[in-house]
Each structure stands twice: as structure tokens, then as C-alpha cells.
Amino acid sequence: MTRNDHTGSGDMAETVWRALPERVRTVWLINEAIQCAVWLAACGVFMAICISHDWWGFWTQLVAALAAAYAVGDLATQPLQTKYRYAFTRFRIGERDLATRTGWLWRRSTTTPYNRVQHVDTRQNPVQRRFGLTTVVVHTAADTTEIAALDTAEAERMVATIADRVADAREDL
Structure with missing residues (x-):
């Protein structure tokens, strides 16, 4: 897919598929980093509440670890996700x-x-x-x-x- 894909029919102005500005990739990465920070903060609050109420057992540890791992994993793969999102939008x-x-x-x-x-x-x-x-x-x-x-x-x-x-x-x- 190129910047100016053409379908071959109709007026030229109607057939030009345009890409978003390149700097949107940076915006998407920053937004994802902010979202990851929010997830990690929520995990920290969850852990603090569970520990303070003596609820800190296997299942609460598992839930907190999975949520934190998801947030960090999503952030780690975000450059690749952003590359493809940009290329196909x-x-x-x-x-x-x-x-x-x-x-x-x-x-x-x-x-x-x-x-x-x-x-x-x-x-x-x-x-x-x-x-x-x-x-x-x-x-x-x-x-x-x-x-x-x-x-x-x-x-x-x-x-x-x-x-x-x-x-x-x-x-x-």
C-alpha cells in the first residue's frame, strides 16, 4: 500500500487514499505509555488495599501480576503495533x-x-x-x-x- 493508492475509477480527488501525519505514531506511543502507567498505578493501589486488609493471597497476587504483565507487555509491543496501525490507516x-x-x-x-x-x-x-x-x-x-x-x-x-x-x-x- 502506498501513500496514494488509486482505485482507478472516478475523479482523481475521490480516489486518493491519504495517510495520517507521521508524528501521530509518537502520539500513539505516548498515549500508550500513559495508559500503561495508569494500569501499573491501579495494580499498586490494588496491591496496597489487599495487603492492608490481609487479602494478599495466591489469587490476588496472580491477578496483580497478570494485570501488570499485560500492561508492560502491551507497552513493549507498542512500537510494532504502532508501525502497523500507521501503515494500514x-x-x-x-x-x-x-x-x-x-x-x-x-x-x-x-x-x-x-x-x-x-x-x-x-x-x-x-x-x-x-x-x-x-x-x-x-x-x-x-x-x-x-x-x-x-x-x-x-x-x-x-x-x-x-x-x-x-x-x-x-x-x-
């Missing part, structure tokens, strides 16, 4: 719809026609804000579609573009 803004593709083993493709869109908004966590990235969220009656991270200025332009195309699609009905 694409989006396309067409004249009539928004399309996203994600996943390597478990693939998901979503096409959202503009005439089904109810509203579009943006989200930005503190790590994304630090790296100048924003998530665009497109809401329909049945589902939401996300473009995980775009440059903040591009995200604002994209929201405006989608809103204009939604208005045009509704006028065509």
Missing part, C-alpha cells in the same frame, strides 16, 4: 462520501455518504495538542467515523469541507 475525502480504512489482520473499511452525516466535530487530547494534531469525528444516526489525527489547521479545513459537502448533498435530495 488511510482516509479519503470524496465528492459524495468520506471513506476510511484501518487494520491489518482485522480490516475495517467505512464509507459514509455525506447525505447521512448529522454533524462533524473535532477532538484533541493534551498529547495531540502538544503535537498540533486533532481528530475529526463524523457522526451519522447509526455510527461515527474518525480520522484519527490531522494537523489542526487541516482538521478545521476538513470539517468545513465536509460541512459544505453535507449541505450540498442535502440540497440534491
Whole structure:
């Protein structure tokens, strides 16, 4: 898969699958490290409560060890997960719809026609804000579609573009 995969049909603007900004990989890694720290802190609190109440037996030790091992293992494999998540996440803004593709083993493709869109908004966590990235969220009656991270200025332009195309699609009905 290349940055500009083409399906071979329709307008060129509609067939270009775009990648997310490269720095989203760093954001994903930092978010995972934060999540790991939260898991480990929860394990520590769990252990402290169990020890202070004399509940520290085989099963509580096993639960705490498994939770801690899961968090550390997930963090250790995160660079590989991030590499594949980035490589297989694409989006396309067409004249009539928004399309996203994600996943390597478990693939998901979503096409959202503009005439089904109810509203579009943006989200930005503190790590994304630090790296100048924003998530665009497109809401329909049945589902939401996300473009995980775009440059903040591009995200604002994209929201405006989608809103204009939604208005045009509704006028065509």
C-alpha cells in the first residue's frame, strides 16, 4: 500500500487514499505509555488495599501480576503495533462520501455518504495538542467515523469541507 493508492475509477480527488501525519505514531506511543502507567498505578493501589486488609493471597497476587504483565507487555509491543496501525490507516475525502480504512489482520473499511452525516466535530487530547494534531469525528444516526489525527489547521479545513459537502448533498435530495 502506498501513500496514494488509486482505485482507478472516478475523479482523481475521490480516489486518493491519504495517510495520517507521521508524528501521530509518537502520539500513539505516548498515549500508550500513559495508559500503561495508569494500569501499573491501579495494580499498586490494588496491591496496597489487599495487603492492608490481609487479602494478599495466591489469587490476588496472580491477578496483580497478570494485570501488570499485560500492561508492560502491551507497552513493549507498542512500537510494532504502532508501525502497523500507521501503515494500514488511510482516509479519503470524496465528492459524495468520506471513506476510511484501518487494520491489518482485522480490516475495517467505512464509507459514509455525506447525505447521512448529522454533524462533524473535532477532538484533541493534551498529547495531540502538544503535537498540533486533532481528530475529526463524523457522526451519522447509526455510527461515527474518525480520522484519527490531522494537523489542526487541516482538521478545521476538513470539517468545513465536509460541512459544505453535507449541505450540498442535502440540497440534491
